[in-house]
Amino acid sequence: MANLAVFASGTGTNFCAIADRIATTAHQVVCLLGDVPDAPVLQRAAERGIPAHCISYRARPREDAELELLAHVNRYNTDLIALAGFMRLLTPQFLDAFSGQVINVHPSLLPRYPGIGAIEKSIESSDTELGITIHEVDYGLDTGPVLLQRSFDRNGGDSPAVLAERIHHLEHRWYPEVIIGLLDALPRKDS
Numbered sequence: 166m167a168n169l170a171v172f173a174s175g176t177g178t179n180f181c182a183i184a185d186r187i188a189t190t191a192h193q194v195v196c197l198l199g200d201v202p203d204a205p206v207l208q209r210a211a212e213r214g215i216p217a218h219c220i221s222y223r224a225r226p227r228e229d230a231e232l233e234l235l236a237h238v239n240r241y242n243t244d245l246i247a248l249a250g251f252m253r254l255l256t257p258q259f260l261d262a263f264s265g266q267v268i269n270v271h272p273s274l275l276p277r278y279p280g281i282g283a284i285e286k287s288i289e290s291s292d293t294e295l296g297i298t299i300h301e302v303d304y305g306l307d308t309g310p311v312l313l314q315r316s317f318d319r320n321g322g323d324s325p326a327v328l329a330e331r332i333h334h335l336e337h338r339w340y341p342e343v344i345i346g347l348l349d350a351l352p353r354k355d356s
Contacts, residue, residue, distance in 0.1 A: 167348040168195040170243040172251035177206030179249035186341035192348045195241035231259040267302040270340040272332050279307035288325045297335045299343045315339050
């Protein structure tokens with residue numbers, strides 16, 4: 166059994182897909198850490214009985230907020246961190262201090278469209294193939310080693326809403342599976 170922490174900032178659809186899938190395994194989501202006080206993801210965690218904490222970045226150095234994030238991660242004996250719509254870049258200070266792996270799902274086929282607005286940029290492009298990238302987090306903006314990419318061919322008649330839904334479907338389908346594979350590969354802990 167391994168422990169997963171999820172970091173999120175928004176509605177929490179990826180968090181729900183992860184938490185619901187992890188609940189069918191021997192692993193557990195030990196906490197949800199967010200940075201937006203009224204984000205729906207905090208309520209979604211509470212509904213699933215998963216401890217949720219909001220760490221404010223307002224009026225303080227980012228490194229101070231990350232020390233608080235790290236304290237929670239350590240308190241819950243976290244083995245892996247999954248970023249699921251967490252709209253902050255983690256500093257080298259945080260990444261170097263966490264002894265496990267940090268991964269992210271990005272709604273484009275990296276290296277195309279890193280950063281925010283990737284779905285919109287993909288949809289507005291003339292790309293014939295759209296998709297997602299699951300990658301390790303490094304010091305850059307969506308530059309870490311790719312773990313998995315999944316895509317679909319654009320149908321000329323699909324609306325932007327349909328294309329966005331297809332991208333989200335890939336995230337919800339594949340991100341939990343990659344997470345489980347990484348958790349399964351960790352050395353077993355004594356319970």
